[in-house]
Amino acid sequence: MTPVLETDRPASAAPGAGSGRRTLMAWIRHHRTWTLLILVFSLGVGLTILAQQSPRSDGLALSARNPAPDGARAAAQILSSRGVDVRQTDNFEATMSALDSASQASQAGSGSGPTLLLYDRNGYLDAVQLQALQRTADRMVVITPRLNTLSALDGGIRPAGVVPAGMPTLDPGCELDDPAAAGAVTADSAYLYKANHVCYEPVEGLGGLYASSDDGRLAVLGSTQIISNRLLDEHGNAALTLRTLGASDTLVWYLPGLADVTTADKPKTLDELAPPWVAFLGPWLALVALLAMAWRGRRLGPLVFEPLPVVVKAVETAEGRARLYHDAHAVDRAADNLRAGALVRLARVLRLGPDAGSAAVVDAVARHLGRTPEDTAGILEARPRTETALVHWAQELESLEEEVTAR
Amino acid sequence: MAISGRFVLLALAGLVPVMLFPGWGTVLLVCLALIAFLLLDLAMAASLRKVTLDRTLPANVTLTGSTESVLTVGNTGSRPLRVLVRDAWQPSAGAQNPRQQVDVPAGERRRMKVLLKPARRGDLAAPHVTLRAFGPLRLAARQRTLPCPGSVRVLPPFHSRRHLPSKLRKLRELDGKAAVQIRGAGTEFDSLRDYVRGDDVRSIDWRATARRSAVVVRTWRPERDRRVVIMLDTSRTAAARIDDEPRLDTGIEAALLLAVLAERGGDRVDFFAFDRRTRGRAGSASKGNLLGQLVQAMAPLEPELIELDWSQIPGQVRQISAHRSLVVLLTPLDGGAPEEGLLPMAAQLAQQHVVVVASVRDPMLGTMRKERTTAAQVFRAAAAERALLEREAVAIQLRQMGVEVVDAEPHQLPPALADAYIRLKAAGRL
Numbered sequence: 147m148t149p150v151l152e153t154d155r156p157a158s159a160a161p162g163a164g165s166g167r168r169t170l171m172a173w174i175r176h177h178r179t180w181t182l183l184i185l186v187f188s189l190g191v192g193l194t195i196l197a198q199q200s201p202r203s204d205g206l207a208l209s210a211r212n213p214a215p216d217g218a219r220a221a222a223q224i225l226s227s228r229g230v231d232v233r234q235t236d237n238f239e240a241t242m243s244a245l246d247s248a249s250q251a252s253q254a255g256s257g258s259g260p261t262l263l264l265y266d267r268n269g270y271l272d273a274v275q276l277q278a279l280q281r282t283a284d285r286m287v288v289i290t291p292r293l294n295t296l297s298a299l300d301g302g303i304r305p306a307g308v309v310p311a312g313m314p315t316l317d318p319g320c321e322l323d324d325p326a327a328a329g330a331v332t333a334d335s336a337y338l339y340k341a342n343h344v345c346y347e348p349v350e351g352l353g354g355l356y357a358s359s360d361d362g363r364l365a366v367l368g369s370t371q372i373i374s375n376r377l378l379d380e381h382g383n384a385a386l387t388l389r390t391l392g393a394s395d396t397l398v399w400y401l402p403g404l405a406d407v408t409t410a411d412k413p414k415t416l417d418e419l420a421p422p423w424v425a426f427l428g429p430w431l432a433l434v435a436l437l438a439m440a441w442r443g444r445r446l447g448p449l450v451f452e453p454l455p456v457v458v459k460a461v462e463t464a465e466g467r468a469r470l471y472h473d474a475h476a477v478d479r480a481a482d483n484l485r486a487g488a489l490v491r492l493a494r495v496l497r498l499g500p501d502a503g504s505a506a507v508v509d510a511v512a513r514h515l516g517r518t519p520e521d522t523a524g525i526l527e528a529r530p531r532t533e534t535a536l537v538h539w540a541q542e543l544e545s546l547e548e549e550v551t552a553r
Numbered sequence: 554m555a556i557s558g559r560f561v562l563l564a565l566a567g568l569v570p571v572m573l574f575p576g577w578g579t580v581l582l583v584c585l586a587l588i589a590f591l592l593l594d595l596a597m598a599a600s601l602r603k604v605t606l607d608r609t610l611p612a613n614v615t616l617t618g619s620t621e622s623v624l625t626v627g628n629t630g631s632r633p634l635r636v637l638v639r640d641a642w643q644p645s646a647g648a649q650n651p652r653q654q655v656d657v658p659a660g661e662r663r664r665m666k667v668l669l670k671p672a673r674r675g676d677l678a679a680p681h682v683t684l685r686a687f688g689p690l691r692l693a694a695r696q697r698t699l700p701c702p703g704s705v706r707v708l709p710p711f712h713s714r715r716h717l718p719s720k721l722r723k724l725r726e727l728d729g730k731a732a733v734q735i736r737g738a739g740t741e742f743d744s745l746r747d748y749v750r751g752d753d754v755r756s757i758d759w760r761a762t763a764r765r766s767a768v769v770v771r772t773w774r775p776e777r778d779r780r781v782v783i784m785l786d787t788s789r790t791a792a793a794r795i796d797d798e799p800r801l802d803t804g805i806e807a808a809l810l811l812a813v814l815a816e817r818g819g820d821r822v823d824f825f826a827f828d829r830r831t832r833g834r835a836g837s838a839s840k841g842n843l844l845g846q847l848v849q850a851m852a853p854l855e856p857e858l859i860e861l862d863w864s865q866i867p868g869q870v871r872q873i874s875a876h877r878s879l880v881v882l883l884t885p886l887d888g889g890a891p892e893e894g895l896l897p898m899a900a901q902l903a904q905q906h907v908v909v910v911a912s913v914r915d916p917m918l919g920t921m922r923k924e925r926t927t928a929a930q931v932f933r934a935a936a937a938e939r940a941l942l943e944r945e946a947v948a949i950q951l952r953q954m955g956v957e958v959v960d961a962e963p964h965q966l967p968p969a970l971a972d973a974y975i976r977l978k979a980a981g982r983l
Contacts, residue, residue: 423575430568430580437561444555446639446652447683447698453643455855460793460800461917468921468936472929480935487922487938490945500949533928540925540934 208265208289208370210234210399215376221387222399230392234399238275241400245282248396252284259284260396265370266295270402273298280364283398287365287390289373290337301364303341306353309333309368313348315381316355320345324389325356328382336369356386365390477536481529488543489526495551511550522546554595555685560692563587594688601684601697603630605662608679608703613849616710619670622648622703624682626665628657637685637694638665645673646705671707674802676853678704708848709802713810713967720810720971724818727979745769777819779983780878781974782870782906783808785854788828790885792856795915796963803913803963804883805851809844810967811881811974816843818978823873826854829862831869863894867901879907879983881970886912886960887940891947900954907982910951911959911970914944 174181204211210222210232222232231248235241241262248260262283264271269292271279276298280286288295296303309316316333318325325331325345333346336355344354355368367373367390372383391397417425471480493502496510508526512519525546530536567583605627614620622642628634634657642648647670657663671677682701687694745761748768761769785808791801812822816837823836824847833850837843861884870880880902884895895910902908921937924930948958957977961969977983 421575423572426571426575426580427568430571434561434564434568437556437564441556441558441561444696446637446685446696447641447681450641450643450678450680452645455799456792456858457794457799457856458792460795460915461921464918464921464936464940465933467939468929468933471935472932476932480932483935483939483942484931486942490942533931537925537928537931540931544923544925 206401207267208373209401213375215374216370217375218373218378220375220378221373221384221391224384224388225392225397228388228392229395231396232399233396234401236401236403237405238271238279238402241398242278242282244396244398245279248398249282249284252395258394260398261285261287261391261394262398262400263287263289263391264291264400264402265289266291266402268402269294270404270406271295271298275406279400283363284394285363285365287367289367290370291366296339296366299364301341301359301366303339303357303359303364303366306338306340309336309338309348309355316346316348318345318356319347320354322356322358324386328385328389330381331355331383331386332369332371332377332381334369334371336371339366339368341366475533477530477533481536481539484540484543485526488547491547492550511546514550514553555694555696556591557687557691557694559690560587560591563590563692590690591693594690594692595695596688597690598688598693598695599632599634599636599686600630601636601686601695603628604634604636604684604697604699605629606682606699606701608701610703610705613706613708613852614669614671615708616671616674619668620705622667622669622679622705624665624667624701625662626655626657626684627662628659631659633658635686637687639683639685640665640667640679641681641683642667642669642679643677645671646677646679647672669705671705674707674709674852675855676704676706678702706849706852708852709805709809711806711809711848713806714813716810716968716971717813720814720968720975721817723975724814724978727975744772746772776978776981776983779820780874780876781811781815781820781822781881782873782878783812783822783824783881784866784869784883785824785826785833785851786828786861786882786884787826787832787854787857788861789856789858790861792858793885795913795917798963799856800885800913801854801856803966804911805854807911807967807970808851808881808883809847811970812847813844814971815879815974818974820879820983824850825869825873826850827861827866827869828857829859829865832857836873861894863898866898870902870906877906879909879974879977881909881911881974883911886910886944886947886951886958896947896950896954899951899956903955907957907977908955909957909959909970909973909977911961911966911973912944913966914960914962916962 205214206212207216208218210218211234213219222234226232233244233248235244245260245262252259260283262279262285264279264286265288267290273294276295277300280299286299288299291299291305293305296305313333315330317330318328320326320343322343322345331346333348333355338348338353338355339357340353341357342360343358344356346355347353357366357368358364367386371377373387378384378387470476489504489507492511493499493507496507496514498506498510502510504527508523509519511517511526512522515522525539525542528539530539564587567587570583571579605625607625607627609623609625611620611622622640624638624640626634626636626638634655636655636657638653638655640648640651642651649668649670651667653665653667655663655665669677680700680702681698683696683698685694685696745758746769748757748770752770756770756772758769758771761771785801785804787801791799791804793800795803808824812824815822821837822843823838824834825831826833833854835843835846835850839846866882870878882895882899886895899908899910918937918941921933922941923934925934944960948960951958957973959966959969959973
């Protein structure tokens, strides 16, 4: 930042064409940690950018990017591989521009106009938007529309309830090309629609799962199952899906989201209400905070290392052995140790010499305390079996020893 | 470079124009003004290129004492130098005032005294000195770190010195006693003094008595010029801490007391610290004060995390003394496998020398042995009992070989070892 920093470096870095590289290498060697941090950071940033750019999968139902059972990536990929340009959009503006560009392309060339797939599960779109879509799209396939949606669209299609229970599949039974070619399709939890052209009627006159307007520009499909990844390969589902959606060169796959909710009079946000200087307050305080960090964080020279000597608590070995005894419930071993220690000390107190056996100590203690040898042998030669007995016995042994020493 | 708290406050004050005239232009302007102030102050700060540093250090300091390190800052430039100097001592050197403001007029030198109260034995280092020169506005400073290595040797404290007078008195008593008890081989003529009641009549010097009116006796003193070889174990077992002190430090205290006592007793003392190679060596043979040499040799000793090479010990002792000597081994009785190391080597040494093994006993084992309230405590007591029994067994085996064993708690070890020495000397076993 300033020339002062230069003074920290060796002054011998002579200028020259060859020395630049050497200086860089020396710098890297000297600042190994920094170099490593920079490398890791740039690698992380690169990976994040790569991950952002690759097409992401999402969790939306019937999304062309969703590989889950309720997604529709299978249908979208088959269409793409057959030359249909599938473009998924999630808001109205993007959809309109996609449709516009596709219809301009089709007018310039000889291909057909764009098809729009609309799956507006929550009824986000209003009548104006729906009509604009219908005007722009060459053909429109609407999946399980609500009454509001259908009444806004101009096609004479009305909802007519659901498929009665107990009918897993339905046969086309009509003269329209696509259903007739596709054959039977899954009808589980599907909706029915009434129109002039209906197919897949469970009962004559009840309405069908597939409805089409008179001019064929609007088709309604009453089931999400048919397009979904899970059931696409069953019955005639695939055929119906691909024929319905793959008629034109471009398919705009539109799943309206919260962004489409038109809010006529939004309340003013906090930003709009605040005076203009507030916008600069935060960043400036952040700058001051950074400076404060630089002020407090700049050390007066590098740290000095303290070579610390190794120090181990000596009693650790005995404590480790005690834990081993405890974990293994080595009551016998512990009792033997306590007994041996007590015998050695008693022999010393009673001046029996280093070679005195256990019997000699028992006798000497009995004589010393004026008890019977059986009594002292009962303590000194007892073999506790449980931990409770061991604790009790250890205390008895201790008090016997104290008694002998006190006399 | 470094910035000061003033610069941070100035930046905070920059908030006022930014808030009065909000806009990116104002922000840019204030930032530029701040940078201008910063650069101006930096440019006006004293240059740190023309600075000389010189360090004067005392040679030694004891662990409990304090000393002064003197740093001379010279200004060879043409402008006055006003710098904050940090003398970078390692933390255990206990520098009391390592940061000082020093004003050096152009072409002059100024001293800066740093008080050191070392907290650890050994060689303590100060690798570099950092200078920081603020500009006249005290907004920003130039900073430079210059290598200026220095080191001070912190000597062991020799706490056991307080036992020295009483042990020396015992040693002097020995002078009189020895003549009464043992007459003949191994005692040397010392001096003549007046007869007091109780003196052996055989020690009356008739010639001297004839020259004077009073009766004069000869006094004798124990053998002099015997050799004492002290071996200090610096292997992994020396790192064990007993009673807030590593075994190594207790061993140093004991070795110092014994060495000083033996030297006053007229014996030649040699010391060596050993694990797999010699870590330090000192002795009466070389010139100079023995105590000074010993503490110099002991100061940098650290426990090494390796096993002691027992097979080399007889060779090391032979190298120091070819004759019969008192060999003192400051080593734990319970380190590793004594059957393989200590016992055979002590037996081998005991054939030629008088061997004393001095070891620190852990007082914790004694307390652990007596706590027997819960099952866990009883198991601990059993383990402590076991450790004590093992030590006892090794000590008995050593005694059977004719080796003296001094087994004492940390504070008792130096006087106990001194007593053992006096006992051996009184018995004429050296």
